[in-house]
Each structure stands twice: as C-alpha cells, then as structure tokens.
Amino acid sequence: MADILVIEDEDNIATALDFLLTRDGHRHDRIATGRGAVDRIRQTRPDLVLLDVMLPEVSGYQIVQDVRADPDLAGVRVLMMTARGSVVERRKGLALGADGFIAKPFELAELRAEMARLLS
Amino acid sequence: MRRRILLLFLAALVASLALSGLALWRLTQGGQDAVIQAAMIAGFGLLGLMTALWFLFDRHLARPLESLAGALRTGRVPDLEQARHLADLGPAARDAALARERSDQALAQALEDHAAETLREKASLEAILADFGAGAVMADARGRVVFYNASAARLLPGLALDRALDGHLTPGALRAAQMRLAAGAAATDLTCLTVGGVRLSGRLRAIEDGLLLILRDSAIQRPAPRDTLEALRRHASTLVPMLDALDGPIPPALAQAIRAEGQGLATATRRLSQIMASDAPGDVAGLTELAAGLDAVDLPRLAFRAQAASLNALLLMLDARLRALGHAPVLSVHPDPDDQMRLTLDWRGTPVPIDLLEGWLTATPDPGQPDLTGAEILARHGTGIWPETEGGSARLVMPLALAQGIADGLGVTYDFALATRGAASSRLADLTCVVFDTETTGLTDRDRIVQIAGLRLARGRLTGERFDTLVNPGGPIPPASTAIHHITDAMVADAPDLTAALTAFRHFCDDSVLIAHNAPFDMGFLRRAEAQTGARFDNRVLDTVLLSAMVWGQSAVHTLDALTERLGITIPPDARHTAMGDTIATAQAYLALIPALEAKGITRFEEVVAKARDHRALIGDANR
Structure with missing residues (x-):
C-alpha cells in the first residue's frame, strides 16, 4: 500500500484512477489544478505523484521542474501521464526530472507495472 | 653568311692593298706630279671602294632587313627572294610568320567554337528556365x-x-x-x-x-488535425482504464467486446500519433542556415531535416528572449541517438521555467509564415524543446533529425558539349570513368572502409558529379589510423554502414572504368565486401601507379605525392589523406597522364592492360 497523489484535471479519468487505486488498496488523494500542487506535495509527502501534463494554470512539466528543484522532495517519485505520447515528450518529461512517463491512453497492466517499478 | 662577309672584307682588304701598292708605285716613278697622282689614286680608289661596299650592304642587307622587319610586324609572310643574302634569317622569319598565322587561325577557331558552345548552353538554359x-x-x-x-x-x-x-x-x-x-x-x-x-x-x-x-x-497546407487527435486521445484515455476495470454486472461477452473496441480506439490513436510525429519536413537545411545570427561554437558541416526559415526564426526568437533576461546563449550541437543531433542554447546562469518557455512558443517568430507559432514549428519538425541544468550552466535542448547529404550542393549537373564530343570508346581520352579513393581503419585484409569518395570523368573532363561519404565500420577506428585521415569514431557514428555506402557507390560507378592510385589496395576493400554487401564491382580498372610507371619507368618513385609533384599538381595539405582530396589529385594526375601516354603510343585501355604485364613486378593489375 502506498500514498499516492493524483494531479489530474479530467474528472472522468480521475474517476477511473480512483476506482483502480482503491481496488489495488492504495491511499490516494486528488487535486484538479496545477496551482498549489507543489505546496500540497511538500505538505503530504506522497510516495508517488501521478501527474497529468496538460493542467490549468501551471503545467505538469512546471510542477516536476519545481519538485526536482527542491532537495527535500528528492524521495517523491513522479509518474507523468500525457496524451501527447511522442518520443520527444517522453524525453522532455524525463529530462525535467520525472521518474516515469506513461502515454495516454494507457492500459491498466501498463500503469500497474510502471507504478510497481517506481514504488519498489 | 659569315663566310660571305669575311670574303667581302678580304676583297676590300686586297683592293685597299692594291690601291696602296699602285699609289706607292706611282711615287717611286718620281716626276713633278707623282705625289699628286699617288694621292688621287689612293683617294679616289678608296672612295670607290667604300661606295661599292655601301652599295652591297644596302642592297643585300639593310633593305632586306627593313623589309623583313616590316613583314614580321604586319604578320605578312616575308619574300624569300628579297632575303636570299640573309642566310637562314629569311626562312626562319617565314616559318615564324607561318606559325603565327596557324596559331591565329587556331585561336580564331577556338574562339568560334567556344562562342558556339556558349550560345548552345545559353539556348539550352533558356529553354530549361522558360519551361x-x-x-x-x-x-x-x-x-x-x-x-x-x-x-x-x-x-x-x-x-x-x-x-x-x-x-x-x-x-x-x-x-x-x-x-x-x-x-x-x-x-x-x-x-x-x-x-x-x-x-x-x-x-x-x-x-x-x-x-x-x-x-x-506553396500548396495550401491544411493544419495537422492536432486538436482533433488530442480530443480523441483524451476520450480514449478515459475510456480504456475504466473498461479495463469493469467486472461483475456487465455480461462477460459484452465487457470483452467493449474492451476490444476501447483497445482498438487506443491503438488507432497511437498509430495516428506516430504518423503525425514522423511528419517532419522534407526540406533539408544546413547547420549554418539554422545558426545564422546566433553566437555559435564549433559548428560541424551537418544537414538536418528542417525548414531553415522557420527553425532559424524560432531559434533567433528564443535567443532574443534569453538575452532580454540577461543571459548570453551560445548554440552548439551534440550527438543524440536515433539519427538525431541535439541543438542546445547554453548559458551561464539560472534555468528558464518550462512554463515561461512554453509561453514564448505561442509567439509567431517567422515573418514569412505569420500564422505559425513556435510550438507549431516544433511540432512540424517532430521535435520539442526543454530546459536543462548542469552545475552553474543552463541550456535549452532541441533534438533534430539529421538529413542524408549536405544541403549546400549546387544541385545542377550539365555538360551540353558532351553530345558534340563523340561517343565513348576505349580511348583513354574517351573513357567514362570514376576516380575514387578510400580511407580505412588500417592496411590489412581485416580492416574496414571508413570513407569513400569518387569523381566522374566523361570524355576526358570532370563532369562535376561527386560521391563522398563517411562509412560506419561497425567497430572502433585505431588511433594510428585516425592520426592519418583524422576520421574519429564520433564522426562515423551516424554514417551509413558498409552495405548502404557500397550499394550507393555501386550505383555511382555503374558502367564506368574505376581509377585509383594503387588500385589493388582500394579494389581489394570493395571486392572483399561483395559477399557481405551484395554490391559487385566487376568494373574495368586503371591504376595511376601503373600509368606513372609506363611514362617514367619502374625505377622512378610512384607515390601520389611524387606523381603529383612531377605533374605540377598541388594537393592542399589539409586535403591530403582525405578521400576526396586524394581523389581530386588522382583525377588531375590521370588527365595529365593521358597525353604523356599517347606520346608513348599507349592510347587505349586494352594497350594499358597489355603493357601492364611488363610492370607486374611493380604492382599487380586490379582487372579481373
């Protein structure tokens, strides 16, 4: 069981993730905007952040860049999820400090495997 | 002529002595008028003698010389009858005048031919440009x-x-x-x-x-349906995990069908994404074009799959934004996997927040395409840009796909006079040839090619067509070899492999005689690779080492340096031991050797092959 923060503005996909994470027995919380996300991570220190890229106000890329600029948050794993699945977007996410990158639409097994890798 | 002048002066001497003798004889006779008469004999006699001498010189030397000089000045052939007392001077002047006349005629003919060729080329180019x-x-x-x-x-x-x-x-x-x-x-x-x-x-x-x-x-370019794709992906990305999690209330067959449909939707959107991601421009731009107006360091000669105008405008815009923040960015390029290079704008200082960078990309930097945002320019190149930091330095990174070849070629090849120079034959001056050279990892049979260059010759002229490529040898290049040809592992990392390079070279030299300096060495590399690459080289072969031996004998030195020096051909120091530099030198040497071989009666390829048997002790014949 892990503490997971979902940062996702699309309600439907957040519902799907809520269903999956609950079923797999993870504690999780969700916020729907990028603003204030880094402060929330500092407060709650989740084991894993499931981070959407296209967020209102502050992008997922900016959040991961800010998280990696804070040495206190070095232990927080960040898994980016984006509908832009190109190779260059993956490289961009990893270059900015994400620990994993998964292109939407992902399959459940793919998401589970990536989460397991980051939480191990 | 000298004898005639000698005889003339001897005659004058004899006449002078005779006059003196006559005058003395008259004096010895005595009498009232002896002195006066002796003086008159000597005086009038000498006057007559001098007059006769002047007459002879004027008639047979001065006047013909004047006439000859006039003829030489005007280009007229001199009258030999007039100059008959001038010994060989008359015929020599006549030969010189005739040679000059022939030379004038040849020059006039050459000018006429050149003017006609220029007119033909002008007419051909006008026809091409018109239509x-x-x-x-x-x-x-x-x-x-x-x-x-x-x-x-x-x-x-x-x-x-x-x-x-x-x-x-x-x-x-x-x-x-x-x-x-x-x-x-x-x-x-x-x-x-x-x-x-x-x-x-x-x-x-x-x-x-x-x-x-x-x-x-410019065909109206419909914008790529990126928004539509984005919407499709969002729906699919929501649907697929939800369907994945379904169980219980829905009948299993129906759940499976829904899941299959959802996965189909996901696969289709992925495929569409890949197609759009690979939608890089067909244009080729040199690095110098992309870097124009930017501070840059050590830019190699590279060509990218890029549209120069839009990408250069984007880089200039980013450069200006960074400078407005007080940074001094410098452009450089670095190797990147997958046939790409990374273009980076580096500076000392703090990194740029990614959202600020994304905001810059909403501007439209290219004045020629005012509807294109920076983000759209990147998307059209199948790339993106992001900030990175390292120590006290920061940079923007942009991967970009390499293009094969160099963008700066002239792109036009012609020789309109080819049709007027007759058909190809086995005459050395008429052969269609490819002069080539290879650089390798070493000199043994196990070594591999790292560079190959070739130039085409047709009917005794360079056609301007060239082949030049680095080759990835599939293994490390020994430092001792790099010291000679300056080709490093990094330089060949993205180069075509041996099969691709030799297949392309096979097309380039099809139906041509191959010419190389020390041909058995270079042909050995081509032919040993045949089984691996499938590119066969059954071409006829000429070797400039052998040709040099036929002209100067076996005891002379026949290295490329010695041969080019004998022929007055200069190889720039930085071009020596590059495949193209040595190819140019070998081609020039071959063209200069043709008249020397012809003077020795060797005019055809078959005669070279026959003569080559005499030189087997020096070097083997590379012909099969």
Missing part, C-alpha cells in the same frame, strides 16, 4: 531584378527588370534568408507571402554579385 514550371528571378548585388522567367512574372505580378525584388515579397522573409546566406549557406529555403498575400515557397541562392530566387506556389 521548368517554377519562377526564376535573378537580382544583382543591390537587389534589382536582372532576369526573370514567365512563371516568376505570373507568381509576382508587377515584376520588371531593374525593380527591387524585395518590393514583391514580405520584406522580413527575404532579409532573414539573406542573413542565412551571409552566415555561410550557399542556398537556403524561403517561404514567404507576396504583397498580394499569396503563399510561395522556394530557394534563395547566392550567385556572383547577386541572388537567384526559385519560387513555387
């Missing part, structure tokens, strides 16, 4: 139109000689393209709007004292 469909405009150094064709007049209404070219186009686009040329590019792509708002694309080339612009209608 090749694109607009062609030439402007002088001041930007005034000096040439245009009918297509250009249609594309740019109001185009006229001596008018300013930039008055017909969006001004920023032409200026930006000229800046890329000034940065060292031989030619650059140009996309622009006419003053009437019509979109044109083309290529601008620097020519002697001016510019050549080739323009086409």
